Amino acid sequence: MSTKINRRDFLKIMGWSGVGAALAGCDMPSYVTLEEGRETVTSYVHPEEFVIPGIGVRYASTCQQCPAGCGLHARVREGRVLKVEGNPSSPINRGKLCQMGQAGLQHHYNPDRLRRPLMRAGGRLQEITWEQAEKLLLQRLGPEASLKPGRVAWLTGTVSGHQAVLLDALLESLGSPEGHYVHEVVNDVVSQEVNRELLGDPLPRYDFGAARMILSFGADFLGASVSPVHFATEFGGRFRGVWNDPEAFRKGAFLPERERGVLVQAEPAMTLTGANADLWLAVRPGTEGVLALGIANALLVKHRRDASMLPEEVRRLVARYDLDTVSGITGVAGDLIVRTATWLHERTPSLVLAGGPATGQEHGFQAAAAAMLLNIILGNVGRTILPSGEFPFPQLTPRRGGTGDLLAFAEKASQGAVDVAVVSGTNPAYTAPAFVGFAEAFGKVPFKVVMTQFPDETAQLADLVLPLRSPYEDWGTHVAAYQAERAVIGMQQPVMTPLYEETRGFGDILLSLLKARAVEGYQGFADYYAYLRHAFATFAQEFGGEAVGEEAFWRRVLQEGQLRVPRRPGRLQAKAVPVRLPEPRADTEFPFHLVPAARLGLWDGRHANIPWLQEAPDQITKVVWGSWAELHPRTAQRLGVEEGDVIRITSPQGSIETRVYIHKGIHPEAVAVPMGQGHEAYGRYAQGRGVNPLKIVDAVREARTGELALFGTRVQITKVGRRERLVRMGGAETQHGRKLVATITADVYRRSEGGGEHVA
Amino acid sequence: MSLKNLLENWSRYRRGHEQGGYHDYEHMWAMVIDLDKCIGCNACSVACYAENNLAVVGEERFARNQAMHWMRIERYWDEPDLERAGKLEHGEYQQYGASFLPMNCQQCNAATCEPVCPVAATYHTPDGLNAQVYNRCIGSRYCSNNCPYRLRFFNFWSYYETSWPKPLDMQLNPDLTVRDKGVMEKCTFCVQRIRAAKDKAAREGRKVRDGEFQTACQQTCPTTAIVFGDLLDPESQVSRMWRYYEVELGKTEQHKRHPERRGYRIMEELNTDPCILFLERVREV
Known part of the structure; x- marks a missing residue:
């Protein structure tokens, strides 16, 4: 253990950063929850009230390894966070975590974390103190800085909650309200646009429990998606017919309550979702939309599905995509197209999704719109695709983006139209394709600040690097883009003393800049924690229920790790539009x-x-x-x-x-x-x-x-x-006839436990 | 020794597990892993690294099969069952996806690793666990040689010197040790969590309740593919499932009244009597 983390000083330091008052465990209405319950033998060595040697305490927080916003329980012992688990009361991840969430600990304790601010001097980055760093920052972004309107750019990953509120206020005060660019490589920008235009809701809610079948065109919902753990719980639970409700499960309800849902995945290269498909279709890259129209054709022609909701133009378009044409273009065998269409016909309602390689094409919008056509023909909109509803605090909703924002940022920077650029929560020097010329464009910005935990590629290009606290050391609120049945604001609280004193929280940096610029309404807050407490005081009146004081409300929210908020019901439309899909072009030079x-x-x-x-x-x-x-x-x-x-x-x-x-x-x-x-x-x-x-x-x-x-x-x-040797696990790719992973057909399964009528 | 004697002895040895080891087991910890739910995401494996102080060995040593993954997800590309049933029509693609298999120590009741240990470092506990006493282990590696599942992991190096550069070591779970060079290790069914739950129950003067604690892999599994519990508690979730799927411990041959129900143990024909019940993967064909 680092000598800096004297556990005797644990609370003293926590108190200094405003944490002490809010040490909230998760289970009991006391300050702290003992993992082991009541101790009958009390040790002499109780360093502090909340630190009992050998006893773990759990703090609720929100995972920051991707923007899905899963709830966490962090196990802390002797002042160190040792393990993170899912928060069982989170409607997003229901007590579960993916491997990235589990591994957040190794970001926190990473040996390569930045410990001090760095400043470029003589072409090299050199360590400086926070006082020096703050002075430099204020020179460029403080009240004395002569900033022209629209000349500050802030490039981030997904930001939501009160950090987003502060960032908006700060950019407003800097005269660049349009200066926020959000870059995420793994994104659903195109799908959002399709959903917005055809459904009137950028990210509707998907009801896996109602869907009897999922047809996914490259949407890797179990892997690289907007909420992988949530979708995995839905997939393994309600979609497969077992509700996975812990109480019911304990009572023996492990048998399916309904038929097992069927997954068909069509994509050019197998994803984690594709690996779990009942039927995996290898599609010629970029022809997913054609396949969707081919399936629509089979539904209308072979199965005589009602097409009266489609405009005449769309019907004529679908009629052109007969089986042979589609099979020829997509490379998918005709019988598999027919089988998929038949399943869709028999298994209503279903859910048709598009993403990843289907939407990541020049005609990505058209391909996703073709997939949406299937949802409309099959009557899925309103049955498995539900309105997400309106989040009551639009100012807290996530600022999302893709790579388009990065391209826009780089273009503006390369024109010399940015005087100060701040990058946080993203690493564009690594993720930007070579054609963007990011390093060159970024180099044209006179003052470049990078806020990060690690010496990443973008930090190497910066003039000033501000080391951030890890998510386990910092305050924050987070609103996930994809909200489950019940919407929440995820709480992030420090679960241990910061490892390095010379680091700051993202919210604290924003707040100090707002205060330095004397922006109205932020002067009274000592730190970001105080600001959050103030923000939640107003929530307390609204959501606290009867006679719950601010303090008790705040403690309850921290213990739960989230604040449930009601959503106003929304509505969906179902608009079918004609799509224009290009013929795949053969390229002899780049085949x-x-x-x-x-x-x-x-x-x-x-x-x-x-x-x-x-x-x-x-x-x-x-x-x-x-x-x-x-x-x-x-x-x-x-x-x-x-x-x-x-x-x-x-x-x-x-x-x-x-x-x-x-x-x-x-x-x-x-x-x-x-x-x-x-x-x-x-x-x-x-x-x-x-x-x-x-x-x-x-x-x-x-x-x-x-x-x-x-x-x-x-x-x-x-x-x-x-x-070169490919280092991988296991030598065997096949089972060599042994019964390792045995497979039965769904027919057999239906005749036994999968019939949906058994009670254990 | 006559041939008759030899065969009789062999036969008795082969069915030895039917008599059981202890006759006064306190618990019989066991699992059910549903392969139709498992999506192969690997969350269980990383959770195990975090919980059990597993060393990261690096690319070079990984290439020499020295990785320490107590819980690993194997992936197979073929479908012997569907092939046999003539259900594979389009052989040029991976038509039914991939086959994932989470493998952790099977906690065999007739463990092949146990009798070969020259120092009794690996033995059977009254909890039905196949335990490894690190202090006793002299590193003969006979046990891993004898494990048909290849689920025992040997510390060829002192990984504590390289795997947790400061401050990564601050994450180490103090509830269990960091193993040194020359010691065999493997999945313990999170014995530290079992111990904590048993201690707590003892303090409160009651039995351990089903679902009171979870193993690390079970706790994080996004699809709830893993169920863990005590087979001696007839009301536990695992007991109900083992009963429903008609698989019994200590039986050489399983006679299922409902043969269409899923449920098998991996390589049970070796009579290792594993405590992990797998449920077949299902595919719509």
Whole structure:
């Protein structure tokens, strides 16, 4: 243990940062919950009231490893956080966590965390004190700074809750209210636009329990999605027919209450969701929309589904996509298209989703609109697709974005139109494709501030680097983009004393700037904690119920880790529009399609510095600690490569070299390279390992939204002639006839436990 | 020794697990893993790293099969059952997805690892656990040699020197040890959590309640694919499930009255009598 963390001083320090008053456990209405219950033998050595040696205490907080907003319970013993678990009362993750959430601990305790502010002097970043850093920051962003309107840009990851409120107020005061750019590589910008236009709701709620079937065009809802843990609980529970209600489960209700839902996944390269499909369809990249229309055609022609809700124009369009045409374009066997359509016909209501490679094309909007057409024909809107409702505090809702914002930011910066740029919660120097020329554009900004926990690639380009507290050391509120049945504001509280004194919380930095600029309404708050307390005092009147004091209300919210808020009911429309899908074009120079694969693990590269996740085998290929390129056996044979052979993947924007992994879960015209590796900085575990496929992504934009078409890159592949060992778990790819993973058909399952009429 | 004797002895040995070891088990901790629910996301594995102080060994040592993943998700590409049933029509694609298999120590009741330990470092506890006494272990590695599931992990190095550079070591769970070079380790069914729950129950003068505590992998599993509990408690969730799926401990052959119900143990034909019941994956074909 670091000598700085004297556990005897634990509370003293906590009190100094305003934490002491609010040490709230989760279960009991006292300040603190003892994991082990009442102790009958009391030790002499009780350093402080809340620290009992050997006894763990749990604090509720909100996970920050991705923007899904899962609730946490952090186990703290002797002043150290040891383990995080899901918060069982969170409607988002219901007590569960994914591997990224579990591994948040290794971001917190990461040996490469920044401990002091850094300033560029003589071309190099050098450590300075917070006083110096603050002075520098105020010179550029304080009241004396002569800022012209619209010349400050703030590039962040997803921001929500009260941090977003402060950021808005600050940008307003800086004269750049439009200066907030939000960059997330894994995003659903195109889907949101389709939903907004056709349903009138950018992110509706999906009822997995009502859906008898899911047809997903590349939407990796179990993996790289807006709320992976939530969707996994729904998928393994209500969709498979078992409600997974802990109480009912304990009483023996482990048998399905309804029929098992069927998942069909159509995509060019297998995702985690695809790996769990009942039927996985390899689609020629970029033809997902055509497949959707082909299935619509089969529904209307073969199954005579009612199409009266469709405009004449749309009906004529669907009629053009007959089975042979669609099979020819998409490469999906005709009988599988028919089977999918038949299942959809028989299993109403269903749910049709589109995302990832389907929407990451130039015509991504059109493809997703074609998928939506199926929802409309099948009558899913209003049955499995429900209105999300209106969140009562629009100022707290997440500011979301994609790569389009990054492109806009880089363009503005390269024109010399930005005087001060602040980057926080994102690492664009790593995630920006080479064609963006991010480093060059960023270099034209006279003063560049990066707020981060780690020495990442963007920090290397900064003039001033401000080390942030870890999410386990900081205050905050978070509103998830995808809210479950009951909406919540997630609470984030420090679960232990900051490891490094010379770090600051994101909210605290924003607040200090607001105070320095004498913005009305922020002067009275000593720190961000005080500001949050004030904000929750108003919530107390609204949600506290009868006779609950502010203090008790605040403590209750912290103990629960969330504040439930009612949503106003919303409405959905169902608008069918004609879609225009291009014929796939053959490219002789660049015959393959690049699939930069995002995985529940390293994600967009932000978790590459976590040793647990580097050593956690990739779900599909089981490779660890490096990069690889996935090829179909037929493609590999044509190229004359075997597993471990190094290939060069060249796009018009550059090339990468990595080792081949061969499997049949990919279309022969696609090559999938996972995101996350290829860091040039970012600490000992990430640096100099593998390749970054984002670098060679081509400058193709989705036509409607302007979002980067992440899956629209054409590439050529050449054999390098070098071999490298592909380090992966297990030697066997097949079961060699042993009964390891046994599979039964759904028919057999229906005849026994899956019939939905059994009681244990 | 006549051939007859040899065969008789062999036969008795083969069915030895039917007599059981102890006759006064306090608990019989067991699991059910539903392969139709498991999505292969790997959350259980990382939760295990966090809970049980598992060392990160790095790429080089991983390549030499020295990784310490007590809970690992194996992935297979073939579908022997569907192939046999003639349900695989489109052989050029991975038509039915992938097959995921979470593997942690099967806590066999007739564990092949136990009798070969020269120092009795691995033994059976009255809780029905296949335990590993780190202090006794001399690193002969006979046990891992004998484990048909390859679920025992040997410390070839002193990982504490490299796996937790400061301050990563602050995360280490003080409820259990960090193992040194020359020691075998494996899944314990989170014995530290079992101990804590038993101690608490003893203090309160009652039995451990079903669901009172969870193993780390079970607790985090997003699809609730893992169920854990005591087979000696007839009302526990695992007991109900083992009963429903008609799999019994201590039986050489399972005679199912409802053979269409799922439920099997991996490599049970080896008579290791594992305590983890797997439920078949289901595919709509």
